[in-house]
Amino acid sequence: MNEFYEKLKKATVGIAGLGGLGSTVAVALARTNISSLVIADFDTIEKSNLNRQQYFINQLGEYKTDAMIKNLKQINPQVKVEGYKQKLTAGNIPEIFADADIIAECFDRAEQKKMLVETVLAKMERPVVVTVSGLAGYGRSNEIVTRRISNRLIVIGDGESGTDLDMPLTAGRVWLAASHQANAIVEILVDEIIK
Amino acid sequence: MSVLKINGTEKVFDSGLPATLAALLEQLDVNAETVVAEVDGRIVERSEFEKTELHSGQAIELVRFVPGG
Numbered sequence: 001m002n003e004f005y006e007k008l009k010k011a012t013v014g015i016a017g018l019g020g021l022g023s024t025v026a027v028a029l030a031r032t033n034i035s036s037l038v039i040a041d042f043d044t045i046e047k048s049n050l051n052r053q054q055y056f057i058n059q060l061g062e063y064k065t066d067a068m069i070k071n072l073k074q075i076n077p078q079v080k081v082e083g084y085k086q087k088l089t090a091g092n093i094p095e096i097f098a099d100a101d102i103i104a105e106c107f108d109r110a111e112q113k114k115m116l117v118e119t120v121l122a123k124m125e126r127p128v129v130v131t132v133s134g135l136a137g138y139g140r141s142n143e144i145v146t147r148r149i150s151n152r153l154i155v156i157g158d159g160e161s162g163t164d165l166d167m168p169l170t171a172g173r174v175w176l177a178a179s180h181q182a183n184a185i186v187e188i189l190v191d192e193i194i195k
Numbered sequence: 196m197s198v199l200k201i202n203g204t205e206k207v208f209d210s211g212l213p214a215t216l217a218a219l220l221e222q223l224d225v226n227a228e229t230v231v232a233e234v235d236g237r238i239v240e241r242s243e244f245e246k247t248e249l250h251s252g253q254a255i256e257l258v259r260f261v262p263g264g
Contacts, residue, residue, distance in 0.1 A: 017264060019264050020264060021264045022264070106264055107264050108262060108263060108264040109262055110228075110229040110260035110261055110262045111228055111229060111260075113229075113260040113264075114228070114229055114230065114231055114241075114260050117231045117258070118231055118238065118240055118241065121231075121233075121238035122238050122240050131258070131260075132263075132264060133258065133259065133260045133261050134261050134263070135263050135264070136261075136262075136263040149233065149256050149258060150233055150236050150256065151236070153231075153233070153256075153258070155258050157261075159259065159261070160261060161261065161263070162261025162262045162263055163261075163262045163263040164261065164262055165261075167263075169263055174263075174264075
């Protein structure tokens, strides 16, 4: 048990995007006492985000990165959080997440998801990437699965339910996927990455 | 016989393999802009799809992304 917490004290996790997935992964990992988080999102908080994202009414209009740093401090002040408010690109991802042992892909658009996963796997030597495809709608909890594609690639979701199919994003189903992400991240950090 | 293992399932190509990864994606009707491809465990970047030749027996993983997060 002690070894588990000792290992998490040496871990750095990158979170790319701070919407429904990213804000929830960040909260879960902070509560798990991960040593260090690197979070990035260029966007500000809108009213429509509050149905599933870990922000509050009095934070509307703030940068998600700034608001999340404050919220994480309220949850667990021991976690070191480094925040970036710029748009993530194939050019800056390797630099921004240089210290990350593992990176959570938490974007919304399919092209951006692909870009991040491809960049991490092709341009970076070390980090594992935990990505999500297919979390829209409601119900069908058990269709959300975690799959190990290869050594450095884990994919979560049902693979099909996209917002392009006119499905809503609901807190329960988005959080299911985010919890799969946080859980896979802890597992890989403790069982594989941190010695 | 021409065979590829695609996402863990063997697929037989009776009239020959698609020449490249790009051709395979087209045949499977997969949008190249929203898929991550690994060939025998190695990531292939989008810019290499047209240049990546396929050979029978290879294992190909295609991760298709749909929006939402």
